[in-house]
Amino acid sequence: MKKIISLLLVLMLSIGLLAGCTPAAPEAPAETPAETPAETPAETPAEEPAAEGTIVKLGLGHVISIAKSTDKGTDANGNAVNAGAQADVTIASVGFDADGKVVSVYIDVAQTKVAFDENMVVTSDKTAEVKSKKDLGADYGMVKASGIGKEWFEQIAALEDWMVGKTVEEIKGMKMAEGKTAEEDLVSSVTISVGDYIAAVEQAWNESIEVAGGETVGLGIKTSIAKSKDAGIDANGNAVTAAAQVDTIISAAAFDAEGKVAGAIIDTAQVKIPFDAEGKVSVDKAGEFKTKNELKEEYGMIKASSIGKEWYEQARALADWMAGKSIDEIKGMELAEGKTAVEDLVSSVTVGVEDYLLVVEEAASTAK
Template sequence: MKKVVSILLVLLMVTSLFGCASKTAAPAAETLTGKGDGFGGEVTVTVTKEGDKITKVEIDAPNETQGIGTKAVDELPAKIVEANSAEVDVVAGATYTSNGIIYAVKNALDPAANPYPAPKEEKPAAEKPAAEAPKGEAGSIVKFGLGQNISIAKSKDATADATAVGQADVTMAAVGFDADGKVASVYIDVAQTKVAFDKDMKVTSDKAAEVKSKKDLGADYGMVKASSIGKEWFEQIEAYENWMVGKTIEEIKSMKVVARDESHPAVPDVPELTSSVTISVDAYMEAVEEAWANAEEVAGAEKVGLGVETHIGSSKDKAADVLPLAQVDTYMSATALTADGKVAGTIIDNAQVKIKFDEKGVVTSDRAAEYQTKKEIKEGYGMVKASSIGKEWFEQMEAFEEWMVGKSIAEITGLTVKQRDDNHKAVPDVPELTSSVTITVEGYQAVVEEAAANAR
């Protein structure tokens, strides 16, 4: 009997040991903190990890703009947890807050590789200055302008071997001028937006995503791979911008250029730029010239910046009674700031580019046409017919621009708004604007905020 009991005890012990061996201890939770710089100032994150898995991200960003920067605070934690990485896309309309949060998470996960505060040489590539770029001198800013040009020439028809693509290239320049008409500040960017379709002419591009401009893409644009001088687009355009400072429009237009090939008809051919700029600059020159032609007087401006935001959400799939459409809506703003960061003046516009296709995927819009912005179209836009206050888009935008003068970015982004309907979710709800602005303004607030962040 004792022998039987002994055997049973041994079996129980062995079973118990196997049971323990089959259970893997759960990794202990680890809490890490990190910091980054958002639009409004320092942001702090707390990252919880269990082993190699990020399980929770908490963000403390008390100075970010309500309704804009706070979108990033609300949306990024879930994205980072889902991706198990800080390598996620920024939240549309909240680029600077997003980048600050993303950097803070990287700082938490690997502070040695991502120190805070980040040393100057660790800035994102798009913010690095082109080392060889010469820069002229100019006086104080007394005028500023917004110039642009729009092309759909690179749109592609559907063929037996390829699907259709609607492409809108919107080139923009925000420029400050001194009393002698010399360029005192210039910021150029391009929204190169592609709307792709499948063989059934259904949109395959992400309609909900904000399209990044060339400067926003930075090194991700990928020009350096094909560059004979080993420089990205953002580096080359910054060299060209720096060269313009201190020059008049006539001096800029008279710069000697050379045609490299059909796609590069106007490459700079002056000693100051031959080692730093191999891109064709004709479209950029035109945008700067238009900024001068449209320039407005401004008082107390210390710097000028450009803000850009692009969406393709209004593009349409082919349907029984609907022809396919690639629609690219690019919001833009040239904003001048005073020394204390208040708006000295702002110019806002919208390029609503519609690229039409037939049912077979052939582009029916005129590829060679000169497309206009809403401000250029003026009364031709036709909003007055549906306006409850009898005002066109350009009139309402001018009223909104005037309201911003003298206000801080926080005051502008903190404007009290109301939802009129699903298409008008942020209509101004303050006495100064209720009789003059009934359009939704969140996109315009966002580009003014970005312009302020880019101002120089």
């Protein structure tokens, strides 16, 4: 009996001990903290592409010809014919978008004639205003000979409209027949020869400059024959032959939405047409004629420049100064004897500037 009781006590004690020693549930492992991702650097915002139709490049192109100048002599009927000089300066001011397509184009021609009498004395009014073909409008008189009843300014407007939205390569690819357009949608509105206009637009593209925020483009032109000379005798008693000189001052300019200059190009076509003692043109009428910007150092202003800068460098500095300014601010430039007196320009521009201010103002008035 005692043994049974002892066994029961041992059994009960063992059960109690086992109950107290039940192992606890294994402790959940501590969470490994998630790796903190490296801070992503803020992205540098990409430069936004220019909005469709925004002008990002401005170009000025030209073609110069004196081919229509005539010698003194006699005509087919034996009648005396006086000499005459003619300079045709075809000009294109063009705004291009980021894809190189034409947004706006303005084409004009300064067709300037200088007449001489039988003694090779200039008979044209050397102080008179010289109008471009667009300035002349209906007075140019093409409609009389037009097979489609349209004036020059109307035909060039149709050509400009056709160019908008096209690249220079597309414009150069125009269907042609004997120098005139053969494009189906143009033949009823443009019958003039178009080669020089296309060439001027191509040069405008090739020599274009970058501008910011341009929306419209204009062209300004001012022509003078004041420096043309008669044949005669100089102060030393030497014979002097006659010469026509046609100075066509040009500005292409782009303007932003507020009418401020987004960019400008200033140039001058200084065309000299000399005659010999017999009244014949003494320069190659088919030769190349360069503007002052094209001549660069060949123009030779640096020899007489007190600041050691050529004409094209001074013209560029003046145009750069105009960027970001309104026409009123440009016209309000402080002047001294026709030259700039603006403190930050006097060290880079010493040429007379009044005519350049005028052509930029005209460019604003023609902008489209």
